[in-house]
Amino acid sequence: MLVEHMRIMFERGASEFFEDGMDSDFAQDLIHSVIEHGSAAIDALAEYLFSSKVNSDVGSEALRRIADVGDQRSLASRWALLQRSLTHRSSRVRDGAILGFAALDDCRAIELLKVTKTEEPIPELRQLIQKVIEQLDVKHGEAAAQG
């Protein structure tokens, strides 16, 4: 049932044009689904992302947006999906995963991102990963200074 709901949501998402800073019906539906169903919604998203039917723009937007959900119960599964998606075959999906980690703003991702950067073939994405690492380094430094 949930997988079917998510499939319909992703198909509808494919007709939208996503833009940084602009609200989308897809993002709102996705966030509601994650809040309501937690890790089960993330599992359904993972099934879609790693299927042959994935639309890379929808997948990228989904990864970027699940980081905005302030639901601690699903954090581990969201983190795991973002991590897995860092090596997705689509550069756009990887872009969404990197931006997802930027939005999570969690210093524990620093080492993971450093390794990912060495394996990333797209120069623009290596540059983006470096920016996220620097953002997290600053936060880590501030946290250390506060004791």
Added chain:
Amino acid sequence: MAKLLRKVKKQNHWFKADAVSLLEKGDVPADPLSDLNTSQNKLSVFQVDEGHVNIDRVARALALGPDHIDNVGYVIFDSSLLTQASIEFNHTYGGTVDPVVNECHIDLINLSGNKLVKLAHLILSEGESDTILKKRIKELVEEGINSKELPEKVREKLLKA
């Protein structure tokens, strides 16, 4: 030579490696063209000059246009590419909340489909793309409000971000 900046919907439309096979055939992927959407055959860009207004300041002003503050993706290219694409331009006052940025606004004018494809090809071949992360944009907006470079009214958008 001046650099020109165009805000894009998503930087990932502009990854060179994803475009190279079409560029070699003299073509371009279609998705970058969605970032070059014209109105009355005009396209809005901003002149970026370290001595006058820098990329961060332009990106900060453009970040305040959409629904909410977010990452800002952009392409940046040398103004000499306009000559290569036979594109004319006019300096016009921009529509952002930052008057200094507005002074750096340029309309590319009398554009045609062929000229846009040529421009996209040149940007993908010789220009660069980048993203400023949302957290940095929020810092820039905060700094802009505190220094009075941005009006106090944009604080509302900052609080929602």
